[in-house]
Amino acid sequence: MIKLLHVEDDADIREIAEMSLSLSGEFEVTQCVSGEDALAQVKDFTPDVILLDMMMPGLTGRQTLEEMRKMPHLADVPAIFMTARAQAAELDELRDAGAADVISKPFDPMSLADQIKAVLGG
Structure with a gap:
């Protein structure tokens, strides 16, 4: 199982992402509603990948x-x-900040798991 930390303040997007990733059967999803919440979570938790709302x-x-x-x-x-x-400039800025990838919203729930696995080399 791939441990994924999803940080997103929009409840609808959290729910769609959770459903999408759960359907793949390959992800164990931990969700947080804010950056502050995520920082508290990761003190005792090491995910395999982090999915962050901007x-x-x-x-x-x-x-x-x-x-x-x-x-x-x-x-x-x-x-x-x-x-x-x-926008291209923002994508470059996020990659410079250490992002492995950037997924545009609205995202395709059917391909979200595959997009994440591609980043992980799987």
Whole structure:
């Protein structure tokens, strides 16, 4: 099972992603409603991959990832951003910030698991 941490403030998107990933049968999904919530979760949890919303109240996805990267057990965990603002310049900026990939919203629930597995080399 691939342990995935999903950080997303929108309940509908959390639910769609959870259903999509659960259907694949290959993911164990832990969800958080904010960057702050995610940082509390990862103190005792090391996911195989992190799926982060970019725009959230409080800490943004990028700020959340920056804080996670300071934790030795999360320094090399692949991170994928989900954003509705997927302009080329922003995509490059997110990759420079350490994103393994960027998935545009609205995302395709049918291909989400495959997109994530592709990032993981699977």
